[in-house]
Amino acid sequence: xxxxxxxxxxxxxxxxxxxxxxxxxxxxxxxxxxxxxxxxxxxxxxxxxxxxxxxxxxxxxxxxxxxxxxxxxxxxxxxxxxxxxxxxxxxxxxxxxxxxxxxxxxxxxxxxxxxxxxxxxxxxxxxxxxxxxxxxxxxxxxxxxxxxxxxxxxxxxxxxxxxxxxxxxxxxxxxxxxxxxxxxxxxxxxxxxxxxxxxxxxxxxxxxxxxxxxxxxxxxxxxxxxxxxxxxxxxxxxxxxxxxxxxxxxxxxxxxxxxxxxxxxxxxxxxxxxxxxxxxxxxxxxxxxxxxxxxxxxxxxxxxxxxxxxxxxxxxxxxxxxxxxxxxxxxxxxxxxxxxxxxxxxxxxxxxxxxxxxxxxxxxxxxxxxxxxxxxxxxxxxxxxxxxxxxxxxxxxxxxx
Amino acid sequence: xxxxxxxxxxxxxxxxxxxxxxxxxxxxxxxxxxxxxxxxxxxxxxxxxxxxxxxxxxxxxxxxxxxxxxxxxxxxxxxxxxxxxxxxxxxxxxxxxxxxxxxxxxxxxxxxxxxxxxxxxxxxxxxxxxxxxxxxxxxxxxxxxxxxxxxxxxxxxxxxxxxxxxxxxxxxxxxxxxxxxxxxxxxxxxxxxxxxxxxxxxxxxxxxxxxxxxxxxxxxxxxxxxxxxxxxxxxxxxxxxxxxxxxxxxxxxxxxxxxxxxxxxxxxxxxxxxxxxxxxxxxxxxxxxxxxxxxxxxxxxxxxxxxxxxxxxxxxx
Numbered sequence: 001x002x003x004x005x006x007x008x009x010x011x012x013x014x015x016x017x018x019x020x021x022x023x024x025x026x027x028x029x030x031x032x033x034x035x036x037x038x039x040x041x042x043x044x045x046x047x048x049x050x051x052x053x054x055x056x057x058x059x060x061x062x063x064x065x066x067x068x069x070x071x072x073x074x075x076x077x078x079x080x081x082x083x084x085x086x087x088x089x090x091x092x093x094x095x096x097x098x099x100x101x102x103x104x105x106x107x108x109x110x111x112x113x114x115x116x117x118x119x120x121x122x123x124x125x126x127x128x129x130x131x132x133x134x135x136x137x138x139x140x141x142x143x144x145x146x147x148x149x150x151x152x153x154x155x156x157x158x159x160x161x162x163x164x165x166x167x168x169x170x171x172x173x174x175x176x177x178x179x180x181x182x183x184x185x186x187x188x189x190x191x192x193x194x195x196x197x198x199x200x201x202x203x204x205x206x207x208x209x210x211x212x213x214x215x216x217x218x219x220x221x222x223x224x225x226x227x228x229x230x231x232x233x234x235x236x237x238x239x240x241x242x243x244x245x246x247x248x249x250x251x252x253x254x255x256x257x258x259x260x261x262x263x264x265x266x267x268x269x270x271x272x273x274x275x276x277x278x279x280x281x282x283x284x285x286x287x288x289x290x291x292x293x294x295x296x297x298x299x300x301x302x303x304x305x306x307x308x309x310x311x312x313x314x315x316x317x318x319x320x321x322x323x324x325x326x327x328x329x330x331x332x333x334x335x336x337x338x339x340x341x342x343x344x345x346x347x348x349x350x351x352x353x354x355x356x357x358x359x360x361x362x363x364x365x366x367x368x369x370x371x372x373x374x375x376x377x378x379x380x381x382x383x384x385x386x387x388x389x390x391x392x393x394x395x396x397x398x399x400x401x
Numbered sequence: 402x403x404x405x406x407x408x409x410x411x412x413x414x415x416x417x418x419x420x421x422x423x424x425x426x427x428x429x430x431x432x433x434x435x436x437x438x439x440x441x442x443x444x445x446x447x448x449x450x451x452x453x454x455x456x457x458x459x460x461x462x463x464x465x466x467x468x469x470x471x472x473x474x475x476x477x478x479x480x481x482x483x484x485x486x487x488x489x490x491x492x493x494x495x496x497x498x499x500x501x502x503x504x505x506x507x508x509x510x511x512x513x514x515x516x517x518x519x520x521x522x523x524x525x526x527x528x529x530x531x532x533x534x535x536x537x538x539x540x541x542x543x544x545x546x547x548x549x550x551x552x553x554x555x556x557x558x559x560x561x562x563x564x565x566x567x568x569x570x571x572x573x574x575x576x577x578x579x580x581x582x583x584x585x586x587x588x589x590x591x592x593x594x595x596x597x598x599x600x601x602x603x604x605x606x607x608x609x610x611x612x613x614x615x616x617x618x619x620x621x622x623x624x625x626x627x628x629x630x631x632x633x634x635x636x637x638x639x640x641x642x643x644x645x646x647x648x649x650x651x652x653x654x655x656x657x658x659x660x661x662x663x664x665x666x667x668x669x670x671x672x673x674x675x676x677x678x679x680x681x682x683x684x685x686x687x688x689x690x691x692x693x694x695x696x697x698x699x700x701x702x703x704x705x706x707x708x709x710x711x712x713x714x715x716x717x718x
Binding site for chain 1 (some may be wrong): 454457458459476477478479480481482483485487489491492493494495496497498502506507509510511512554
């Protein structure tokens with residue numbers, strides 16, 4: 001082990017002198033993370049907000065219930081709704097501009113809810129009714145949201161109606177007063193099933209952190225290659241013969257190179273985690289979980305790149321192969337853009353890359369529980385173990401080749 | 402074969418190595434005693450580098466054994482390698498490290514440390530004439546300086562056996578002379594030296610004993626005198642010539658009084674019983690073959706004559 005440390009110390013001194021490791025390990029990823037964050041952050045931080053109008057020609061309890069539903073959405077800051085007496089809508093105007101249903105030229109909105117006259121009476125008497133949603137051509141998303149709001153309200157009414165019908169004795173004459181009380185009670189009960197969104201809000205990295213993590217793991221594969229490819233460099237400059245002639249175990253040469261890779265990878269990732277946190281505001285998560293993921297992803301990168309170094313004939317060939325593999329894995333693993341959202345085959349293929357597991361682990365860490373990173377850490381360590389074992393066998397032969 | 406009264410430092414026997422169908426080394430064996438310089442002389446591709454690669458443990462051998470300072474040495478040995486200093490043919494130093502850092506790194510690999518290492522590094526820097534450039538990166542050195550550092554690394558741990566693989570290839574005459582003087586001084590200090598070369602003059606100047614290797618086989622070994630005696634009291638006729646020298650050499654080879662005749666790089670070499678008796682006839686045959694002779698030298702036999710006598714080929718073929 002002493003020999004491996006000696007070799008690693010010599011290699012690290014060389015890497016510091018030629019500055020290539022510094023460039024690939026810190027400067028390039030930090031610079032690119034900064035650039036990407038600068039580009040994508042404004043896009044991500046742009047918030048959704050819609051302006052709606054209600055034209056209430058009914059004035060009954062159903063219309064009132066709908067306005068209350070809209071008020072609750074207003075409370076969440078998603079939309080603003082205001083009542084108007086009327087809107088004039090021409091079909092050709094709907095497609096022509098975004099303020100087609102405005103009462104006047106100064107008053108525009110993204111969508112309008114038209115509650116027709118006698119809607120409440122029609123609904124309460126069991127005949128049903130319609131709320132019309134008018135969307136502006138220039139605000140398709142806001143119109144879609146408006147449609148969903150109306151649809152949700154309709155579904156809720158349907159549920160209340162079903163509850164009332166179920167509670168009413170069969171063949172009994174409907175007493176309006178009893179019906180009203182039953183409907184009120186059903187409305188207060190609420191839905192028996194509630195949904196909780198955990199993925200979007202708690203298991204996703206923000207754009208800055210995603211870019212910082214993506215760039216870090218992308219360049220990690222180049223940084224780590226300086227260590228394992230060192231064997232081929234020793235051959236190229238002839239010093240491998242000196243190492244083989246020296247009174248040291250052959251495997252200590254490989255161990256020294258692995259140690260160099262590990263040190264370069266850990267230092268590079270640590271600097272990037274700290275720098276992107278301090279300079280870009282990246283939120284990597286709990287330090288313990290991040291540390292586990294960093295160690296594991298460095299280990300997996302070492303294994304993969306060592307296989308390449310062991311099977312290449314020259315340092316140039318290894319460099320080319322490593323670059324191709326690093327870029328391909330980075331794209332597939334979602335370093336530049338998330339492929340997991342694509343679903344299907346792409347999402348499954350991405351799990352063949354350490355990059356995807358690393359980013360997934362960081363995403364899981366956003367939930368706040370350090371233990372959540374264990375599946376990703378396990379997958380990364382498995383990558384490293386399998387490829388590292390294969391590389392060790394190949395390298396042992398390659399050293400004396 | 403070795404000098405009596407001195408301890409044996411290297412004993413290698415029956416070394417054999419094949420690369421696919423090619424037998425690079427076939428049964429090579431020799432011994433070197435302490436204070437002795439042994440030259441392995443042969444043309445390029447004769448098997449010199451493969452032989453010393455096996456001796457130094459760089460290459461696993463197919464057969465044979467190597468004993469260094471009483472310890473068996475294989476490619477996986479650790480202890481026995483401490484006794485060997487290796488100077489590869491190509492310059493093998495870290496260009497982005499200084500001369501001192503190069504020496505210190507390899508010194509540590511050989512288990513030297515602390516003040517002993519520092520003293521030894523300073524001593525070697527003095528021996529190789531780089532004391533004033535100790536802290537300069539070796540990539541800034543001239544070719545000769547790099548060669549000297551290359552040799553210095555092999556000497557650093559004061560090995561019992563120093564193996565130099567053609568250390569003067571591509572070196573200017575001044576540096577070459579300095580290297581040869583350094584090597585000559587090493588054997589006087591008790592170090593056993595194995596020196597491979599395809600330069601006859603170097604082998605004659607440095608080596609106490611010489612092994613002649615060709616096509617992977619050791620065809621003869623001994624002191625210079627012993628080897629020359631193999632040729633007998635013959636004369637060597639060297640002709641600088643141009644034209645169909647191969648055909649001319651073959652025609653001369655059949656003459657009475659001619660032992661060997663072979664084309665060399667710049668003409669024809671002939672071993673004859675008495676040059677004075679056969680020179681006129683030899684020149685007649687050669688010129689009749691359409692070969693133009695520019696000059697003729699008649700010498701006492703030397704190692705080149707020995708190689709020609711033993712292999713039928715000139716050393717620099």
